[in-house]
Amino acid sequence: MATHGNLASVKIFKFNPAIDKKPRYETFNVPYEGRTVLNVLETVYRDLDPELAFRYGCEGKHDSRCGVCAMIVNGLPALACRRISEKEMVIEPHPKFEILRDLVVDFNKIRKVIPKMASSIKITIDPERCVKCADCVSICPVGVYEAKKGEIKPSGVEFCCGDTCRQCVTYCQTNAIIVEFL
Amino acid sequence: MEREVREADVLIIGGGIAGIRAAIEAHDNGAHVILANKGPFGRDGAAVWMAGTGFQAALYPPDSIEQHVEDTIKGGKFLNNQTLVKTFLSLAPQVFNELSKWGMRFAKDGEKFMRFPLPGQTYPRNPNFVRVGYMLGTEYRKTLPRQVRKREKIDVREDLFVFDLLKNGDEIVGAIGLDLITGAPVVINAKATILATGGFMACYSFTTASPTITGDGHGAAYRAGAKMTGMEFIQFMPTTTIWPEIVRGDMFPYQLLNSLYPFFYNRLGERFMEKYYPVEKDWATREAAARAIAKEVREGRGSPHGGAYLSMRHLPQNLLNEFLERNRDSEFIKSLRKINFDIREEALEVGPAVHYVQGGCWIDERCRTNLGRLYAIGEVGSGGKDGADRLAGNSFPFCMAMGYVAGKDAAENVKSSEMPKLDAMKVDRLIKKLQSPLEKKEGVRPQEIKTKVRETLQRSALFQRNAGDLKEGIKVIEDMKENMLPKLYIRAKTKTFNLEWMEALEAENMVNVAEMVLRSALMREESRGLHEREDFPKTDQKWLKHIIIKKVDNEMSFSTEPVTFPYVQPK
Numbered sequence: 001m002a003t004h005g006n007l008a009s010v011k012i013f014k015f016n017p018a019i020d021k022k023p024r025y026e027t028f029n030v031p032y033e034g035r036t037v038l039n040v041l042e043t044v045y046r047d048l049d050p051e052l053a054f055r056y057g058c059e060g061k062h063d064s065r066c067g068v069c070a071m072i073v074n075g076l077p078a079l080a081c082r083r084i085s086e087k088e089m090v091i092e093p094h095p096k097f098e099i100l101r102d103l104v105v106d107f108n109k110i111r112k113v114i115p116k117m118a119s120s121i122k123i124t125i126d127p128e129r130c131v132k133c134a135d136c137v138s139i140c141p142v143g144v145y146e147a148k149k150g151e152i153k154p155s156g157v158e159f160c161c162g163d164t165c166r167q168c169v170t171y172c173q174t175n176a177i178i179v180e181f182l
Numbered sequence: 183m184e185r186e187v188r189e190a191d192v193l194i195i196g197g198g199i200a201g202i203r204a205a206i207e208a209h210d211n212g213a214h215v216i217l218a219n220k221g222p223f224g225r226d227g228a229a230v231w232m233a234g235t236g237f238q239a240a241l242y243p244p245d246s247i248e249q250h251v252e253d254t255i256k257g258g259k260f261l262n263n264q265t266l267v268k269t270f271l272s273l274a275p276q277v278f279n280e281l282s283k284w285g286m287r288f289a290k291d292g293e294k295f296m297r298f299p300l301p302g303q304t305y306p307r308n309p310n311f312v313r314v315g316y317m318l319g320t321e322y323r324k325t326l327p328r329q330v331r332k333r334e335k336i337d338v339r340e341d342l343f344v345f346d347l348l349k350n351g352d353e354i355v356g357a358i359g360l361d362l363i364t365g366a367p368v369v370i371n372a373k374a375t376i377l378a379t380g381g382f383m384a385c386y387s388f389t390t391a392s393p394t395i396t397g398d399g400h401g402a403a404y405r406a407g408a409k410m411t412g413m414e415f416i417q418f419m420p421t422t423t424i425w426p427e428i429v430r431g432d433m434f435p436y437q438l439l440n441s442l443y444p445f446f447y448n449r450l451g452e453r454f455m456e457k458y459y460p461v462e463k464d465w466a467t468r469e470a471a472a473r474a475i476a477k478e479v480r481e482g483r484g485s486p487h488g489g490a491y492l493s494m495r496h497l498p499q500n501l502l503n504e505f506l507e508r509n510r511d512s513e514f515i516k517s518l519r520k521i522n523f524d525i526r527e528e529a530l531e532v533g534p535a536v537h538y539v540q541g542g543c544w545i546d547e548r549c550r551t552n553l554g555r556l557y558a559i560g561e562v563g564s565g566g567k568d569g570a571d572r573l574a575g576n577s578f579p580f581c582m583a584m585g586y587v588a589g590k591d592a593a594e595n596v597k598s599s600e601m602p603k604l605d606a607m608k609v610d611r612l613i614k615k616l617q618s619p620l621e622k623k624e625g626v627r628p629q630e631i632k633t634k635v636r637e638t639l640q641r642s643a644l645f646q647r648n649a650g651d652l653k654e655g656i657k658v659i660e661d662m663k664e665n666m667l668p669k670l671y672i673r674a675k676t677k678t679f680n681l682e683w684m685e686a687l688e689a690e691n692m693v694n695v696a697e698m699v700l701r702s703a704l705m706r707e708e709s710r711g712l713h714e715r716e717d718f719p720k721t722d723q724k725w726l727k728h729i730i731i732k733k734v735d736n737e738m739s740f741s742t743e744p745v746t747f748p749y750v751q752p753k
């Protein structure tokens with residue numbers, strides 16, 4: 001691994017619920033320029049900390065996003081495979097789901113206590129265009145959307161991985177969804 | 183660690199398109215199903231995104247199943263197992279209509295589904311997603327897992343890495359896996375087992391597929407004594423992005439080449455396409471470009487990351503700006519903008535990426551392998567169905583049809599079947615194998631093995647194959663079998679969600695796959711479809727036979743089976 005060139009300072013959340021009383025953060029210095037957060041995590045795992053646990057899948061190639069690498073980067077949810085790295089980063093597990101270990105969560109279990117998140121995203125569903133097919137409900141990897149009494153609502157906007165994902169926008173057949181950054 | 187023991191009527195290994203369809207059919211025919219997934223269900227594997235823009239089905243005249251079958255066999259250069267092609271593609275319209283009924287929305291022109299052309303089709307045959315041109319993967323991800331979840335009796339297991347089949351005599355009696363969350367071995371005893379583990383694209387260095395697609399089913403099946411076939415035919419996506427890193431593996435250039443005429447350069451700044459294609463030059467087919475790029479790389483003139491430069495610099499700024507504006511919302515263009523990569527000034531590096539594999543288990547028209555109680559479907563269920571080259575859009579009808587056939591057959595057969603016994607000694611031995619890398623204090627880490635397999639196959643088993651390179655590759659694999667695999671060790675010791683432990687299991691499968699690919703490629707002394715031999719550049723009639731691989735006395739042994747032509751005669 002190159003040790004010359006600019007290195008990022010990456011603080012990563014570490015927690016093994018089976019043996020740790022509480023979580024801790026470990027800092028690593030790795031090359032980051034022009035790389036995604038997933039690239040950076042892979043370097044940490046490969047060269048510095050083989051115990052690090054994180055999920056990877058489709059790697060965000062092409063238009064689709066499987067969503068398994070959803071996590072928090074510098075306070076906001078993002079898909080690690082599409083999030084560009086910064087010089088200072090804090091990486092934590094996605095706030096909605098139960099932590100299995102380190103950055104790995106169980107997408108089938110919602111946390112009993114969800115940390116308060118500042119949201120930087122505004123989602124608008126155009127009522128003239130929405131045909132209530134609920135595709136967005138099915139396709140969102142972190143369950144931002146909810147179908148309630150025939151209406152679709154982005155009730156979990158604070159979990160939205162924003163620009164790194166945009167599956168709802170990409171696949172809405174009537175272009176009814178607008179995702180804006182505040 | 184305590185082992186977990188489960189029972190099922192039908193165990194399905196792999197929850198992709200084929201595995202899901204099999205689970206639905208087996209369940210609906212009364213079987214208790216366990217559906218095991220390596221990662222999170224409905225998100226992992228290839229189906230999520232690789233289900234591109236095609237699903238071939240002969241829906242309306244003048245098109246017909248016979249025509250679809252003929253097109254497929256011609257595309258496969260007459261090496262296809264015609265019985266399988268006929269049996270499965272006959273079901274294509276039926277399984278297509280199921281998808282439509284389950285909520286997948288295909289573009290319609292009035293009452294009829296619109297059909298778009300893809301290469302090799304006599305009539306346009308591809309229904310497309312409502313937003314024409316977009317990838318169908320998301321439609322599958324939306325529709326199929328929902329059908330499984332509705333059927334609450336299907337036991338969906340996630341993060342369960344099945345690493346070996348369990349054998350008793352000549353029968354497969356279940357499988358053993360690692361529960362990635364707990365670190366416990368999971369033994370599943372089943373009356374029937376359906377292998378639906380997908381391909382092995384990640385055994386090559388450069389692929390459009392996820393790194394998790396490592397041929398785990400291929401390895402397990404081979405080790406259990408299943409007959410394998412077609413391992414020499416590897417499909418590639420021609421001009422895939424190699425660099426910059428954040429768009430590595432992206433197929434965007436494939437579309438870009440529909441809209442703009444770029445120039446390809448090698449490391450010397452030569453427009454090398456002119457050498458190989460004096461007439462078409464840079465605008466020969468993408469497949470032709472792929473082969474030319476591979477040649478340049480082999481001869482030492484590749485770009486820094488192992489491909490060719492793709493440049494648009496010769497085009498005027500206003501033309502390029504119009505293109506960029508039109509594609510403003512493309513994820514690819516947005517990614518490049520995020521890292522300040524100016525495609526008007528700088529060249530991408532592109533090259534052929536492994537995309538799909540034609541090799542897997544030998545099967546009959548009921549998807550049964552040569553081993554009792556074992557089925558194989560989808561990409562791992564080869565049987566020679568794709569022949570020497572697969573037509574775009576054929577994978578989905580195959581996966582859906584085979585899932586239906588195997589799910590139904592398995593469920594019907596287990597009705598009158600007792601639970602077969604496990605061989606306790608074999609189970610204990612496999613658990614020891616599982617624990618070994620975790621318990622060792624030193625040795626060879628899996629990443630070393632995986633990288634070596636990938637480099638070997640990338641170098642010797644893609645284009646311009648020849649006896650010298652293939653034999654070299656085989657030597658490397660032999661050395662790995664003898665000196666590296668037995669020393670497999672992982673530095674990560676946490677039991678829960680141990681990525682390195684997962685890689686250790688993948689490593690053995692990748693070595694098995696590599697050996698099968700290299701030896702098959704060496705044996706086939708001709709060039710046909712995707713198998714290109716520099717030293718045997720002609721297509722040879724006497725090679726109209728399938729290569730069959732089987733483990734005999736712990737050695738990889740080879741035989742051949744002549745191709746038969748019940749439906750289409752070779753030209």
